[in-house]
Amino acid sequence: MGFVADKQPYVVPTIHARVGETLYVHGSVASRMLKNLSRGIEVCLTVTLLDGLVLARSAFHHSMNYRSVLVLGRAALVTDEDQKRAALTALVNRVLPGRAAEVRGPNRKELNATSVLSLPITEVSAKIRRGPPVDAEADYALPCWAGVLPLALMALPAQPDPRLPTDTPVPQAVTAWSRGAGRMLGKG
């Protein structure tokens, strides 16, 4: 998520969740900027998946295969408690589907300590590059290897917390994660 403070842009990694036509993020760094900004703050939430390195026959046409989406708008602090709880539930379920129902929910102190920002999905820009390199026509005659080096985000087997009693039941979603370890996530 990108935001501006004193004309300096900042980009911080964050978890996001979508509920209907609204995105939610933890306030984290941005929440400090928001303290006195009841009107909200202009942000840019960008999500990018890197799918591969594109090796062309010319330096100029080297590229990446990727899928990226950029959401622009004004993020506001969520003050309504029901909306805040729903957003936090969505954020935990974004980490792992169904997870929010399996864990202790936020207590009063935690709720107060957590800032949540909402961002309406109104202005969006998506950019995708896929497929082989595109070279200048004359360059296809060059004796140079060209192609794509694919990349994928992979699930690896779940690592239980060292402090977890060994007889703790493993939830279905975690079993499924480990069973699918080595599979590619988020392939387009």
Place this chain on the structure above:
Amino acid sequence: MGFVADKQPYVVPTIHARVGETLYVHGSVASRMLKNLSRGIEVCLTVTLLDGLVLARSAFHHSMNYRSVLVLGRAALVTDEDQKRAALTALVNRVLPGRAAEVRGPNRKELNATSVLSLPITEVSAKIRRGPPVDAEADYALPCWAGVLPLALMALPAQPDPRLPTDTPVPQAVTAWSRGAGRMLGKG
């Protein structure tokens, strides 16, 4: 890379390369903003590697394992031709080591069509989270599974360009990539 235009932050995915204490990026979107800004533009270049999903016993302590670095500063258009050529060489070699020597270098037209931004590495902030969840002490008694679901960026076998003659020699770096397919990249 994050930058600001008319008070709106933008975050765009981009390749970067490092030469000494300077980072280089393609101008891409930012270069349009730079046209009339000889002084440069404030940017934030953030690189994040996602290492896993952290499942705690409470909703509040859910998190991600990641390594992130954020470089703040003023990016400037590279106008010196030697510096620009060196930056483009570094960018291609960042895609694959040694690649720049194997492909056709930029011609005059391509050089003019490419904007390169330089960003001195002066103000940097790194943030890392690793290891198991950290729960409130009382929560360790909960009968709830907790741990980490690891993620890793994986190399997959190289895909030759469909227009590549089948007798084209495969460079060593590409052979090494395919031989290492399935290995994790960038593990800390």
